[in-house]
Amino acid sequence: MGNHRADRRGSEGTASESTPVAGARAAGRRKATRRQANPFRKIPAVPTIVGAVAIIAAAGGAVGMGGGQLDGSQSLQLSAGAADAFNGTDAFNFTGEDPRAQAISRDADRLQQAQQAAADLKASVNQQSEQRNAELASLAKSAQNRADEIAKNLWVLPTVGYHLTARFGQSSGLWSHNHTGLDFAAPTGTPIFAIANGVITFTGWDGSYGYKTVETLPDGTEIWYAHQSAIEVSVGQKVIQSAEIGKIGSTGNVTGPHVHIEVRPGGGDPVDPYPAFVYHGVTP
Ligand SMILES: [Zn+2]
Known part of the structure; x- marks a missing residue:
């Protein structure tokens, strides 16, 4: 992670100005500079994966290149925000599954699971409540019967002033x-x-x-x-x-x-x- 921070510091202030970042150095400064000048129109050919990742990194602002090795999975994973930048452009058809859709789908799953859990809990509580109420009603009836029995058996004194x-x-x-x-x-x-x-x-x-x-x-x-x-x-x-x-x-x-x-x-x-x-x- 120390390397990540060092790289980001090295390219600080340049990402938003489309200046090459660390990734571009690996591909060649001149080539990358040309692409960065207008990556969408002047380079209509399929961009190399390195160039795409460099662009994505520029937009996303985070990619690790410290070791000179591109961690593809990591950088692609970080590119969700960058993907937004290319949507709708004619130069870069982002064909992968929309990460937002995946995230929304995951959120929907979690929501459904939470709703199911809440429904289960509510059903359980209702069942317990009904059972408890039945027990209380039975207890109340029993207590009333006992009270009636006691009241029936209560005595009074046989006279007054004695x-x-x-x-x-x-x-x-x-x-x-x-x-x-x-x-x-x-x-x-x-x-x-x-x-x-x-x-x-x-x-x-x-x-x-x-x-x-x-x-x-x-x-x-x-x-x-x-x-x-x-x-x-x-x-x-x-x-x-x-x-x-x-x-x-x-x-x-x-x-x-x-x-x-x-x-x-x-x-x-x-x-x-x-x-x-x-x-x-x-x-x-
Ligand atoms: Zn007596």
């Missing part, structure tokens, strides 16, 4: 065995609410429980409401959550008005109501 007076499992001289429920103490006449949707499966007097209502939930769990002063539902009645089913009292074995709540999964032995309430979304 305080807890006895917990599950406590022992007292009042009971022959440990306490089997959770006591919500409030004045007599305070409403008792259904803690969840269900159906009434028992109402009436039950010994130490006093007046009692049993509600069976859809999963089979029985909720016992005891010591009532009033019962306001009947067996077989469907009740919705928060519906008033009776009033707090002090019937049965009690020391004061409250509603005794028992939770009996599957109608079996009682479990601690407190964590059952918490599990169903409400803390007594």
Whole structure:
């Protein structure tokens, strides 16, 4: 490359004035000068390849002749710009394939490839997007179902304005065995609410429980409401959550008005109501 620069420097300022360049020296200064004076009209004969390359080099301004050897492929490759100069002239019919057409063709190929790649990418993205949307829709439906299920299973507290007076499992001289429920103490006449949707499966007097209502939930769990002063539902009645089913009292074995709540999964032995309430979304 150092030689290239040296040669170009040597012919600097002469190319545009049609003065012979390095290439012309190889062919003979006089001959080249004549050609350069008017290469198109005075030399109608087929120019020698050296002369043509010299002309091309003059127009293109770049050809390596430092080693005295003409690199034909290199110089022809560099002649794309020079070819333009001869188009349309009667002296030099440039018959080779138009480099511009080749370049345009290559550009068109690249453009087509890029467009195809973009189309492929878009199709891939669309496919992934559709798949993702389907997954999201499925997930949303699943979440909604779960939310519905949870909402359906949420409980509410059985009364208002209460305080807890006895917990599950406590022992007292009042009971022959440990306490089997959770006591919500409030004045007599305070409403008792259904803690969840269900159906009434028992109402009436039950010994130490006093007046009692049993509600069976859809999963089979029985909720016992005891010591009532009033019962306001009947067996077989469907009740919705928060519906008033009776009033707090002090019937049965009690020391004061409250509603005794028992939770009996599957109608079996009682479990601690407190964590059952918490599990169903409400803390007594
Ligand atoms: Zn109790």
